[in-house]
Amino acid sequence: MSAAMKQVVLAAYARGNPQASDFRIEEVPVPRPGAREILLRTLYLAVDPLLRFSVDETTLTGASRMELGTVMVGPAVSEVVASNHPDYAPGDVVEGRSGWQEYCVLAPDRSDYRGPPRKLDPALAPVSTALGTLGGPGQTAYEGIVKVGRVQAGETVVISAAGGAVGSIAGQIVKVLGGRAVGIAGGAAKCAALLELGFDAVADYKAPDFAAQLAAALPQGAEVYLDNVGGDVTMAVLPHLKRNARMPMCGFIAYYGVGMEGPGPDRLPGFYRQIMNKALEIKGFAGIFAGQKGLEDIAGWMKAGQIRFAESFVEGIEAAPEAFSSVFSGHDHVGKLLVRVAAEA
Template sequence: MAQTMKQVVLAAYAQGNPQPGDFRVEEVPIPQPGDGEILLKTLYLAVDPLLRFSVDETVLTGGGRAELGQPMIGPVVSEVVTSNHPDYAAGDVVEGRSGWQEYAVLAPDQSDYRGPPRKLDTTLAPVSTALGALGGPGQTAYEGIVNVGRVTAGETVVISAAAGAVGSIAGQIVKVLGGRAVGIAGGLAKCAALLDLGFDAVADYKAPDFAAQLRAALPEGADVYLDNVGGDVTMTVLPLLKRGARMPMCGFIAYYGVGMEGPGPDRLPGFYRLIMNKGLEIRGFAGMLAGQKGLEDIAGWMKQGRIRFAESIVDGIEAAPAAFSSVFSGHEHVGKLLVRVAHRG
């Protein structure tokens, strides 16, 4: 094994949306595990939109914060290389938050509030799915559709950012439950990919006739709106919601680079009128994930062929800064965007 490794560190806090230049790649010695510790080799790392909050100079949302000059934080799938802990053995594959680096040492008994690294069943599905369909995004999709959205057969559900990791799974869960899934995505390729995944209708928010496309896709309105974005997309959706519609809100990427007070005009008055006039039920649920049941249900549906996992993979840890930045600039990737750092074995 090599004596040094590469890691991606935060070089500057983001001014607006993250840029590749906010990070730098460094070469450092590979750490060695002590008593009760394990040495991990990173296989895949996720460039989740929610990591945006960790690179704000002023903490606005959440508790995780990356420090200048330190490896970028985030979820990864790793292989245990060396173990000095009784619960882990060399060759185990785990999911945790060891960050953007080729190797990491963790002490499972001293893990943060997320708990020790999660050991994966490598026979269930590709290990990369632990960062997507069988990880946080899958749990979030399940929570939004099943528990918060309470979708039932025959209902129409509209999903923003539907070609992303959460949205692409959420739409398929709607179909499993007997609902009608309408996806909003940017560009013809993404919209076509959603139809291929089984969505009933799509609307391209980048198209000049987006509002007309959405009205055509929702001729009788929507019972549920899974909101991942906020902004102009959500303002276009809101008038098409039925009275008493439910709105699970698990993201607002349109405002991730904005402070507590964004630029005008102030659209809150119209928003409040819509809430009252339509009797909307709006609930944010960040961090309120579906737990093990959600993962077990999704795994079962995958085994039955009722849910497919969409992934887009770029290679090399050096690709992480550009991949992460692309999440906020209308990239063309469909499903979960991952960086493959190494192969198993």
């Protein structure tokens, strides 16, 4: 009889913020790799906010929609434990979209647009950073600040969800470029951690005096707003943006649970006024475009001690649903939140 493993499957489509009860843990046999396939043992899982788009009952923005009862999708760092593919050997550590399961068989030749599993160099940095600073969140921060935001020395950049994986790296890239980084995050502890990471000023959007904190942090306004959130936070930031400000629109986590139309009131008229009056330059983007160049620059800045990676862990695959839910309902972690599924060899 073959060995058993655990996997997390989608039990119900999310309504509003995802709940742990939307998922179910199942025990199934460990799969065997076929011709030109590899067997992976999962080490770390990322509970990325964008995965929310896959667990909607209807397809809203072109994201892949999951069928109920199938293994939760998502990126992971894994160790190759068996290989029938010439490019991979047992012991290699890779990053790929192998989903929320303890083991996974992948066919590198049949990978999607993201390419085959990426081989990692453990000498460069802890392999877990391939899901954070040296992975998708790092690429996203780079694309938002360097390419779309075109941040110049001396400019002020305000960043929402600054305590998250993308925001915490983005603020540090602003500092590397000679800018002034202002972070918005929930809670005094998270804000203090951002100052530790090198942010120049912070504002706690959960505090009753958030508006005053933001005004104090932005006495001259801001040239760039990296928006990860939307909603009330963005409405509070808009009056502080300078004329011709750039607004790289990275994400809108405040709206991920509300479908195409929020509960109201309709704030689009005020939003449109600000866009036109201030000639705002708003651009949505996908972080993967920063590609290898973004990761190489960040790795160089890390080596030079200019960027620190922030990550924290919850333990065991059973913790994944709760960890994913907490991304939307609030948690105390700063930087990338990961699920440690198994110990590294």
